[in-house]
Amino acid sequence: MFSMKKTGTILCALTIGLSGVLAGCGSSGKEQSASTGGTSQPAASTASSGPVQIDFWYALGGVRGKTIEDMVKKFNETHKDIIVKPAYQGAYQENHSKVLASVAANNNPDVTMVEIASIAAFADAKVLEDLTPYSQGDEKKYIPGLMKNSYWKDKLYAVPFNRSTPLLYINRDMLKEAGLDSNGPKTWDELVSFSQKLSKKEGDKITRYGFSTPVDIWFYEALVFQGGGNILSENGKELTINNEAGKAPLELWSKMVKEGIMKNPPGENYNAWDVAEQDFLNQKVGMIFTSTGSLTELKKNAKFDMGAAFLPANKTLGTPTGGANLVMLAKSTDAEKKAAWEFMKWMTDTEQTVPWSIASGYMPVTTEAIDSAEMKAFYEKEPNFKVAVDQLQYGYPRPMAPGYKELQDVIQKELQRAMLGQATVDEAMQAATEKGSKLLKK
Numbered sequence: 001m002f003s004m005k006k007t008g009t010i011l012c013a014l015t016i017g018l019s020g021v022l023a024g025c026g027s028s029g030k031e032q033s034a035s036t037g038g039t040s041q042p043a044a045s046t047a048s049s050g051p052v053q054i055d056f057w058y059a060l061g062g063v064r065g066k067t068i069e070d071m072v073k074k075f076n077e078t079h080k081d082i083i084v085k086p087a088y089q090g091a092y093q094e095n096h097s098k099v100l101a102s103v104a105a106n107n108n109p110d111v112t113m114v115e116i117a118s119i120a121a122f123a124d125a126k127v128l129e130d131l132t133p134y135s136q137g138d139e140k141k142y143i144p145g146l147m148k149n150s151y152w153k154d155k156l157y158a159v160p161f162n163r164s165t166p167l168l169y170i171n172r173d174m175l176k177e178a179g180l181d182s183n184g185p186k187t188w189d190e191l192v193s194f195s196q197k198l199s200k201k202e203g204d205k206i207t208r209y210g211f212s213t214p215v216d217i218w219f220y221e222a223l224v225f226q227g228g229g230n231i232l233s234e235n236g237k238e239l240t241i242n243n244e245a246g247k248a249p250l251e252l253w254s255k256m257v258k259e260g261i262m263k264n265p266p267g268e269n270y271n272a273w274d275v276a277e278q279d280f281l282n283q284k285v286g287m288i289f290t291s292t293g294s295l296t297e298l299k300k301n302a303k304f305d306m307g308a309a310f311l312p313a314n315k316t317l318g319t320p321t322g323g324a325n326l327v328m329l330a331k332s333t334d335a336e337k338k339a340a341w342e343f344m345k346w347m348t349d350t351e352q353t354v355p356w357s358i359a360s361g362y363m364p365v366t367t368e369a370i371d372s373a374e375m376k377a378f379y380e381k382e383p384n385f386k387v388a389v390d391q392l393q394y395g396y397p398r399p400m401a402p403g404y405k406e407l408q409d410v411i412q413k414e415l416q417r418a419m420l421g422q423a424t425v426d427e428a429m430q431a432a433t434e435k436g437s438k439l440l441k442k
Helices: 004-016 018-025 062-078 092-104 116-124 172-177 188-198 217-226 244-259 270-281 292-301 334-347 350-360 373-381 383-394 404-419 425-440
Strands: 052-058 082-088 111-115 159-164 166-171 200-202 205-212 285-291 306-309 322-328
Touching: 052 062, 052 092, 052 334, 062 082, 062 292, 062 334, 062 350, 082 334, 092 111, 092 116, 111 116, 111 334, 116 322, 116 404, 159 292, 159 334, 166 172, 166 217, 166 292, 166 383, 172 188, 188 205, 188 244, 188 285, 205 270, 217 244, 217 404, 244 404, 244 425, 270 285, 270 292, 285 292, 292 306, 292 350, 292 383, 306 383, 322 334, 350 373, 373 383, 404 425
Parallel strands: 052 082, 052 111, 205 285
Antiparallel strands: 111 322, 159 322, 166 285, 166 306, 200 205
16 A cells, blocks of 8 residues: 555646656656667666566456466566566556656656557656667567557657457347347447347336447547547647547447437446446346457356457448557666566567467467467467457557547546537537647647
């Protein structure tokens, strides 16, 4: 548990935002490293009396967190010069806040997970180390479609670790019973017609919904891409959702909720995700949007024939990638950074990403892993796990801008206002655009 001093630092970090963390809350303490901005290989530690110890903060709990702990244990057993100390710090948002606070207090971890849309903000605030001098071309092993959220201003700041795309999960038994294609709907129109046939009522009470999804920025991004739109302008300076492509997802979801064929799960952020997944497992809804990262747990707990499919298309297919990358902290010492890179490289190598993907449901992150005999055999046995990899050909990077972390919260609140009938679609998009423009101009 955090001390009062650390709690105060967190509040400071959250109040002043990413760009002000170092200037506003900093204090002396941990040794600062020399710049590694050049192109030469980083210097090794100059004085060492034992293994280099580094801290690794991760943001996945439960079974997946246990798998990460096991991976770290294996790394420590095979690398006698490095000791990695793993620590679970809560989900992405909580971990992000703690990382910012730790940087300000100069007691930061050396490696951590950062949700991919926040990479730009962390890099812009000079929290992250440029990995280019360390990677020396090793970054070419990663799947290109997963690398677009690894760079900021032409510098490599992150490598993919637990990466995902949203999927459409379907209850195949329920679809077959309703006389529907058990492979699921292929278009938005089919999503509506399938949902109509799957929904049930007893009197005025809806006892089963055809479809449910958290009204989350990630799924909204997918549907905007499918309409040919973008969230941000090409230079990242303007919000570009107050148009047909930006309004279409809200119009679709609002219409389905009003018709009683889609459930808008209550709660915010991951609470709503949990409700949607539980409703799906309890067969109160027939289809949901959720991450490929949920595949292992949903498969284990579903008492029916569960399938995964591409997100239904509008004008085109489209999906954002998601999940988190591994990053190195700029304030670590040179010796810690060198050890951190060895750890990051090992955690994402084919030998580790294959079993990690099979255990967790996240995508493997190297091209060699996709082509490996082990992964091919697994996909043949469990084809649901290959859907996200196949869907990646229609993938888009998540929007990258220093203010996007705050901006996505603004958009999400306006989406919810429209879904709850507190604003029209036009009013919500106008409000998001006005508030978003101020954030992007900071």
